Amino acid sequence: MKTFANLYLSELQPNRQWLTLRRFVAVNGALVIVVLVAWLLIKLVAGQQQAEFVASAAEANRVETALRQRQATLEQALNNSSLNGDLDRVQQTLTLRQRLLVQMQQLTGRNNVSFSQLLADLSEADKNAIWLQRILMQDDALTLQGHTIEPQQLPAWLAEFSQFSTLKDRPFGVFELREEGDQGLRFVVGHLQHRRDVSASSGSGQR
Numbered sequence: 001m002k003t004f005a006n007l008y009l010s011e012l013q014p015n016r017q018w019l020t021l022r023r024f025v026a027v028n029g030a031l032v033i034v035v036l037v038a039w040l041l042i043k044l045v046a047g048q049q050q051a052e053f054v055a056s057a058a059e060a061n062r063v064e065t066a067l068r069q070r071q072a073t074l075e076q077a078l079n080n081s082s083l084n085g086d087l088d089r090v091q092q093t094l095t096l097r098q099r100l101l102v103q104m105q106q107l108t109g110r111n112n113v114s115f116s117q118l119l120a121d122l123s124e125a126d127k128n129a130i131w132l133q134r135i136l137m138q139d140d141a142l143t144l145q146g147h148t149i150e151p152q153q154l155p156a157w158l159a160e161f162s163q164f165s166t167l168k169d170r171p172f173g174v175f176e177l178r179e180e181g182d183q184g185l186r187f188v189v190g191h192l193q194h195r196r197d198v199s200a201s202s203g204s205g206q207r
Contacts, residue, residue, distance in 0.1 A: 114140070114166060121164035129153045136190065142170055143190025151177075151185045158189065 077083055115137060122132070130153055134145035148154055161167035175188040 118142070118166040121166045125157065125160045125164060125167065127153055127157050130157050141191035142167075142172075143175075143188065145186075145188045145190075147180070147184050147186055149184035154185075154187060 118137070119135075122135070129150035130146060130148045132144055132146040136143040136145070158172060161170070161172075171191060172189045173192055175190065176186065178186045180186045
């Protein structure tokens with residue numbers, strides 16, 4: 001039977017050195033290269049930021065200069081008495097036109113609504129013995145012209161106007177009551193400012 005003895009002890013084995021001069025030089029060279037590359041990148045980024053900052057500062061200075069020039073021009077224009085006078089006249093004209101437009105819109109809207117409602121109320125207050133031939137409305141003043149075959153119905157008809165919003169509280173006055181034969185009684189009631197218009201219409205009809 002054979003027996004083997006290991007006489008190659010660990011302490012007798014050769015010891016390998018990992019940190020050799022070559023490796024030390026290689027590691028240091030790599031570190032130097034990494035540091036150099038990082039320094040170059042930092043310097044490049046810093047240079048770009050510096051250039052952007054310079055460009056932004058120049059743009060800000062240009063904008064500020066232009067703003068100052070415009071402010072100076074505006075102040076010069078505001079100190080111009082002739083220009084200020086023209087501006088005031090234009091503003092006054094614009095204000096007057098706007099007021100006139102608002103008044104016209106209000107008046108037109110009110111007249112349209114009032115006249116349509118007026119016709120509706122007149123149709124509600126209608127009587128068989130009374131028929132209208134003419135409705136004159138100007139500046140919210142109302143005049144009615146027509147005929148009736150029963151004159152006694154005329155006061156009752158006018159009294160019913162108090163039940164309607166567009167007819168009540170109107171200053172009606174009797175302008176004319178005249179017999180016209182088979183057509184019955186011709187009447188004109190309404191606002192006093194229409195007396196001349198109604199008289200002229202009656203005169204032209206008689207001629």
